Amino acid sequence: MTLPDLTPTNIAIGVGGLVALVAYSVLIVAPAWGSYGRWWERFAASFMTLFILATLVGFGAGIGAAIVWTWNRWA
Secondary structure, three states, X not given: OOHHHOOHHHHHHHHHHHHHHHHHHHHHHHHHHHOOOOXXXXXXXXXXXXXXXXXXXXXXXXXXHHHHHOHHHHO
């Protein structure tokens, strides 16, 4: 995919994903990393935040699927 092939939808999805990744890193991983002193505790805490990320992605996908599923009724 070259740059002229990008649609506004592709750009919006990419920017949204980047914003979500930065927010996850700054708001969830960084405090978990800073809460511990030993390196293995920091890596364990960072690994545990993946469960939070999976939950956030799951809820987002569920809400998005619900919107798509009921779009004809409400739009």
